[in-house]
Amino acid sequence: MKQIGVAVAGTGFIGPVHVEALKRVGVTVTGILGSSAAKSQAAAEVLGLPVGYASYEALLDDEAVDAVHLAVPNRLHYNMAQRALVRGKHVMCEKPLAMNAHESAQLVMLAAESGLQAGVCYNVRFYPLNLEVRNMVRGGALGEVYSIAGSYVQDWLLYETDYNWRVLADQGGAPRAVADIGTHWIDLVCTIAGLEVEAVFADLKTVHPVRQRPRGEVETFTGKLDAASKTEPVAIETEDCGAVLFRFAGGARGTLWVSQTTAGRKNCLRYEIAGAERALACSASLCWLSWWAQRGLSRHVQGLLPRLLPVRRRPGAPGHVSYLRGRAPRDRALRGDPEKPPRGAVGGVIGAGLANQPGARAWGEGNACPRLLSCLRVVNKGGVQ
Numbered sequence: 001m002k003q004i005g006v007a008v009a010g011t012g013f014i015g016p017v018h019v020e021a022l023k024r025v026g027v028t029v030t031g032i033l034g035s036s037a038a039k040s041q042a043a044a045e046v047l048g049l050p051v052g053y054a055s056y057e058a059l060l061d062d063e064a065v066d067a068v069h070l071a072v073p074n075r076l077h078y079n080m081a082q083r084a085l086v087r088g089k090h091v092m093c094e095k096p097l098a099m100n101a102h103e104s105a106q107l108v109m110l111a112a113e114s115g116l117q118a119g120v121c122y123n124v125r126f127y128p129l130n131l132e133v134r135n136m137v138r139g140g141a142l143g144e145v146y147s148i149a150g151s152y153v154q155d156w157l158l159y160e161t162d163y164n165w166r167v168l169a170d171q172g173g174a175p176r177a178v179a180d181i182g183t184h185w186i187d188l189v190c191t192i193a194g195l196e197v198e199a200v201f202a203d204l205k206t207v208h209p210v211r212q213r214p215r216g217e218v219e220t221f222t223g224k225l226d227a228a229s230k231t232e233p234v235a236i237e238t239e240d241c242g243a244v245l246f247r248f249a250g251g252a253r254g255t256l257w258v259s260q261t262t263a264g265r266k267n268c269l270r271y272e273i274a275g276a277e278r279a280l281a282c283s284a285s286l287c288w289l290s291w292w293a294q295r296g297l298s299r300h301v302q303g304l305l306p307r308l309l310p311v312r313r314r315p316g317a318p319g320h321v322s323y324l325r326g327r328a329p330r331d332r333a334l335r336g337d338p339e340k341p342p343r344g345a346v347g348g349v350i351g352a353g354l355a356n357q358p359g360a361r362a363w364g365e366g367n368a369c370p371r372l373l374s375c376l377r378v379v380n381k382g383g384v385q
Helices: 015-024 037-047 056-061 074-086 101-114 128-138 177-193 327-335 368-379
Strands: 005-009 028-033 067-070 090-093 118-120 145-153 197-205 210-214 231-235 241-248 253-259 268-275 279-283 289-293 300-302
Touching: 005 015, 005 056, 015 028, 015 037, 015 067, 028 037, 028 056, 056 074, 067 074, 074 090, 074 101, 128 177, 128 268, 128 279, 145 177, 145 241, 177 197, 177 241, 177 253, 177 268
Parallel strands: 005 028, 005 067, 067 090, 090 118, 145 253
Antiparallel strands: 145 268, 197 241, 210 231, 241 253, 268 279, 279 289, 289 300
């Protein structure tokens, strides 16, 4: 069986995470591409990779590369994914797939015509406990789903001096908090419940209409400026937080609070699903602790312990790639800040599209979130879409 060679584009926060995750599951990483030849070479040396590509064209010219992982700013997704497909490379793209629904629809069509594998990196749906919750809900353990409520909150953009390219609409897209982290929640609950959104209503807020931009970019999830750094004011149009109401096909209702300005929360995702027979809740702030109950009966609590999960959901089981595969990420998650995702956490979905793993988010499916975000930009100004 041919060993797939994968090249990673992006040396910021998430690019090295892709490299680590790919290595953990035994995939050959041919090299990495940064925003300059110097950054590419520096990253290759740090990550122990054979090549630091001088350009994207050089990456695509490398015959050892069968697939490309795109961990670059959102505005580059469309062009780089398109070029990779035209050159016969499989593609795993970070979310969102493109800057708008029109671009993502074009990529979906191109991928379908090419016959290549194309995936969107919504990794949270593959965490062991979420897979088990999906099995419960899809299996009817809760009965008919009445409602889904939850939140996804962080604090890395709490202050006006916190800055990253993601806050700029022309770099990351018009929606920001909803697109950056809210779509993870939307993808997760829709995957678990097997529901599709048919209508949305949103109230989004820009907490800091002006932020202080440093003379040089800041890495994602640091957002902090050195006290002596020189800055300049920049107008911000993207939202810092907001509330979204959902109406799902079939009648279920949903609500999401999303924020990147919630002090003390590093990476807190929560959801609660209420059904005709039982209710169930999960929280990433408690190391993915789950709770489920039935009226009049005792409640059940279950943590992320592999021995408590069915064999098919345990790390290492066929068809599942888990961030618990390596001991270090597991130990960090259990010993340290439970809300901070371990560096290997993205491994839950890395390579899923390339291996045609059941449940992987293909681009046809991934186009749903860009379409939804387009609607949210409209409804935030009033009216149901």
